[in-house]
Amino acid sequence: MAIEPKELTPRERMKIPRQPMPEQKPEIRRNNFDEVPLGYDEETAITEANRCLQCRIPHCIDGCPVNIDIPAFLKLVTRGEFAKAAQKIKETNVLPSICGRVCPQENQCENVCVLTKKYTPVAVGRLERFVADYERSHNLVVDPVIPPQTGCRVAVIGSGPAGLTVASEMAKRGHKVVVYEALHQPGGVLFYGIPRFRLPGDVIKSELAYLEKMGVEIHVNTVIGKLASPQELMDEMGFDAIFLGTGAGLPRFPGVEGENFNGVYSANEYLTRLNLMRADNFPHSATPVYCGKRVAVFGAGNTAMDSARTSIRMGPEDVTVYYRRTREEAPARNEELEHAMQEGVNFEWLTAPVKFIGDDNYFVKKAVLQRMELGAPDESGRRRPLPIEGSEFEVDVNTVVFALGFGVNPLIIEATPGLETNKWGIVKASGETGMTSVDGVFAGGDIITGGATVILAMGQAKIAARGIHNWLIDKKGLDLPKEEAPVPASKAKKEKKEKK
Amino acid sequence: MHKIVYKEELAPKTVMFKVEAPWIAKKIRPGQFVIVRLDETGERIPLSISGWDEKEGTLRLIIQAVGYTSNKLIDLEVGDSIRDVVGPLGRQTHLTEGGTAVVIGGGYGTGAVIPSALEQKAKGRRVVGIVGARSKNLVLLEDDLRAACDEVFITTDDGSYGRKGLVTDALADIMAHEDVGAVLAVGPVPMMRAVSELTRPKNIPTMVSLNAIMVDGTGMCGACRVTVGGKIKFACYDGPDFDGHLVDYNELTMRQRTYKPQEAEAMKLYESEIAAKTVKA
Numbered sequence: 001m002a003i004e005p006k007e008l009t010p011r012e013r014m015k016i017p018r019q020p021m022p023e024q025k026p027e028i029r030r031n032n033f034d035e036v037p038l039g040y041d042e043e044t045a046i047t048e049a050n051r052c053l054q055c056r057i058p059h060c061i062d063g064c065p066v067n068i069d070i071p072a073f074l075k076l077v078t079r080g081e082f083a084k085a086a087q088k089i090k091e092t093n094v095l096p097s098i099c100g101r102v103c104p105q106e107n108q109c110e111n112v113c114v115l116t117k118k119y120t121p122v123a124v125g126r127l128e129r130f131v132a133d134y135e136r137s138h139n140l141v142v143d144p145v146i147p148p149q150t151g152c153r154v155a156v157i158g159s160g161p162a163g164l165t166v167a168s169e170m171a172k173r174g175h176k177v178v179v180y181e182a183l184h185q186p187g188g189v190l191f192y193g194i195p196r197f198r199l200p201g202d203v204i205k206s207e208l209a210y211l212e213k214m215g216v217e218i219h220v221n222t223v224i225g226k227l228a229s230p231q232e233l234m235d236e237m238g239f240d241a242i243f244l245g246t247g248a249g250l251p252r253f254p255g256v257e258g259e260n261f262n263g264v265y266s267a268n269e270y271l272t273r274l275n276l277m278r279a280d281n282f283p284h285s286a287t288p289v290y291c292g293k294r295v296a297v298f299g300a301g302n303t304a305m306d307s308a309r310t311s312i313r314m315g316p317e318d319v320t321v322y323y324r325r326t327r328e329e330a331p332a333r334n335e336e337l338e339h340a341m342q343e344g345v346n347f348e349w350l351t352a353p354v355k356f357i358g359d360d361n362y363f364v365k366k367a368v369l370q371r372m373e374l375g376a377p378d379e380s381g382r383r384r385p386l387p388i389e390g391s392e393f394e395v396d397v398n399t400v401v402f403a404l405g406f407g408v409n410p411l412i413i414e415a416t417p418g419l420e421t422n423k424w425g426i427v428k429a430s431g432e433t434g435m436t437s438v439d440g441v442f443a444g445g446d447i448i449t450g451g452a453t454v455i456l457a458m459g460q461a462k463i464a465a466r467g468i469h470n471w472l473i474d475k476k477g478l479d480l481p482k483e484e485a486p487v488p489a490s491k492a493k494k495e496k497k498e499k500k
Numbered sequence: 501m502h503k504i505v506y507k508e509e510l511a512p513k514t515v516m517f518k519v520e521a522p523w524i525a526k527k528i529r530p531g532q533f534v535i536v537r538l539d540e541t542g543e544r545i546p547l548s549i550s551g552w553d554e555k556e557g558t559l560r561l562i563i564q565a566v567g568y569t570s571n572k573l574i575d576l577e578v579g580d581s582i583r584d585v586v587g588p589l590g591r592q593t594h595l596t597e598g599g600t601a602v603v604i605g606g607g608y609g610t611g612a613v614i615p616s617a618l619e620q621k622a623k624g625r626r627v628v629g630i631v632g633a634r635s636k637n638l639v640l641l642e643d644d645l646r647a648a649c650d651e652v653f654i655t656t657d658d659g660s661y662g663r664k665g666l667v668t669d670a671l672a673d674i675m676a677h678e679d680v681g682a683v684l685a686v687g688p689v690p691m692m693r694a695v696s697e698l699t700r701p702k703n704i705p706t707m708v709s710l711n712a713i714m715v716d717g718t719g720m721c722g723a724c725r726v727t728v729g730g731k732i733k734f735a736c737y738d739g740p741d742f743d744g745h746l747v748d749y750n751e752l753t754m755r756q757r758t759y760k761p762q763e764a765e766a767m768k769l770y771e772s773e774i775a776a777k778t779v780k781a
Contacts, residue, residue, distance in 0.1 A: 184584045249720035262758040269721035286543035288762035362754030
């Protein structure tokens with residue numbers, strides 16, 4: 001249903017206000033696990049897309065870690081060609097309904113939108129989500145075209161954002177891909193970590209189904225590193241290259257007294273119990289969780305917000321987030337912080353745990369905390385929090401969740417002799433090809449960063465996919481042209497203009 | 501899906517299954533374990549392995565029904581399937597070389613020491629087994645253990661079979677008569693603790709297998725953290741075997757009780773499910 005686009009002048013376009021996203025009201029959504037944003041309708045989507053000025057030099061494309069042709073898909077939206085818009089995105093990103101929901105667009109495409117300076121940026125993320133949802137709910141998903149097969153076999157370890165991206169990129173190039181996942185459900189952090197009120201399981205499942213239609217095989221319950229080493233996959237199971245995308249799933253504990261009391265969780269455990277294992281539905285779902293009357297979450301990243309907002313939905317009396325720096329330094333997206341506040345999560349800034357006190361049954365009952373102040377900047381450039389002498393105080397707590405960041409799980413590293421890591425155990429991989437210190441073994445995502453966002457993992461996965469492809473061409477003598485890194489859209493358009 | 505190809509009741513509420521898991525059967529080593537999930541709404545529970553058959557592609561699981569999931573598991577019959585079996589997880593048992601190896605199984609922990617006993621014996625080492633149980637009908641896998649050991653002692657709390665007393669009584673005797681170079685104990689926490697206390701003064705290397713609560717089993721969640729030698733370890737990733745002289749048993753015991761009220765609630769659900777089934781039948 002192509003609509004003739006309204007021919008608007010740039011001035012008219014700039015006058016259109018950014019279209020708000022309808023959401024479940026906080027007092028309602030804090031009692032359910034349904035998705036918080038309700039999505040644009042068709043009319044709103046067209047209005048919002050019409051705000052795009054179709055810049056000659058589209059910085060938004062460069063701002064996107066996977067370089068989606070944003071102006072092109074927005075133009076299709078203005079014409080009402082929503083499914084085509086979704087297909088446009090899928091040329092570069094096979095997980096649009098996921099990225100439209102969880103990408104920090106405000107730091108990426110939307111941050112460099114030309115409208116950002118004087119007005120507000122085009123809501124690229126909301127529109128990405130809209131077109132992907134539209135395509136799915138109207139059964140307009142077009143089956144992918146299976147390219148001629150090269151005969152190469154690639155094993156992908158881990159089925160999170162990085163692994164799934166590499167898998168799709170390999171399948172697009174005609175290589176056979178097998179994805180190995182240790183848990184019983186593919187999706188990695190998308191499933192066990194991100195709550196379903198932010199990213200519903202059905203959305204992930206439909207993106208997974210699309211990957212399987214591309215010819216990607218996904219094997220769950222398969223712990224590579226224990227069942228086979230990467231070397232064995234190559235030597236004995238006929239794989240030509242390996243991609244390690246096992247993420248950064250190793251939880252950090254603060255190392256304070258009492259952190260092993262019952263009721264004290266890593267965010268990974270807490271969220272896995274509630275998201276993947278559906279402990280909210282206990283006993284009909286057999287996995288329990290202990291969410292007491294007073295929940296304390298430590299940390300202020302997205303995982304901390306996920307933990308706090310999930311807790312709210314379990315109905316305790318109080319959920320408080322404690323962070324040793326201030327809101328300015330909080331790593332969580334602003335949207336997440338605001339959602340948490342709207343839902344009734346309390347925040348105590350400049351506060352750190354000293355120790356925990358337990359009851360006779362070994363359950364945590366009190367947290368001893370202390371106030372902090374910000375000193376000189378540390379190596380991360382953020383001001384270092386310093387304890388204020390004599391500021392200790394106690395609060396009652398029944399459940400404690402630590403969301404203090406993650407380390408890289410050493411399981412796969414141990415099983416890969418010769419794999420170089422830095423002093424934090426983060427795998428070293430080439431920035432151009434994604435190749436690690438082991439021939440034929442590539443890596444991307446949190447395993448090479450130590451913990452970042454879904455979309456950055458996907459960006460690195462795209463680099464690694466190109467690296468694997470070029471490496472396979474050499475190794476197997478494939479009669480295919482080698483691929484070069486894409487030229488930034490801004491530069492390409494400039495060059496084109498200069499040629500003219 | 502992992503088909504059950506063999507079922508045997510070893511004792512009341514204790515069942516041995518052979519389940520199909522060919523890749524795991526090819527790779528698993530003594531001391532490693534698996535995590536199973538019964539069905540779509542099931543929880544992930546760790547289970548030790550009492551043996552495997554690489555040719556047949558099967559694992560031997562021993563399940564004692566204590567809670568919701570284990571009760572549902574033992575209700576399964578040959579031909580039924582377990583939805584997920586993941587492994588091999590954890591590290592293999594390492595027993596210090598030299599002298600006699602003593603393997604001790606408490607109750608249903610007996611199964612878990614058999615693979616290590618077989619391995620030690622295959623190395624040409626003298627292996628002595630001890631099985632402890634409350635009474636005769638709870639002594640499991642005696643024949644299997646005898647086949648894996650040079651000598652086996654049985655103790656029962658009530659004296660209904662073997663020697664009346666505890667596994668530590670038998671161990672003390674063995675220690676008095678021969679050069680014990682290593683001990684492996686698997687069973688209830690009080691038993692593992694008592695064994696460790698007995699071997700501590702003589703400095704006999706003692707390994708215990710810790711059955712902490714787990715979720716993923718690959719070191720991702722930290723549910724199974726235990727304190728060993730003052731340091732936090734993950735039982736699933738660093739263990740399940742640890743130096744028995746360094747384990748904080750109090751903490752382990754208390755942490756194992758985290759979900760007691762929930763376990764009781766789930767058992768009620770199990771009972772009502774069974775009652776509903778009976779009415780239908």
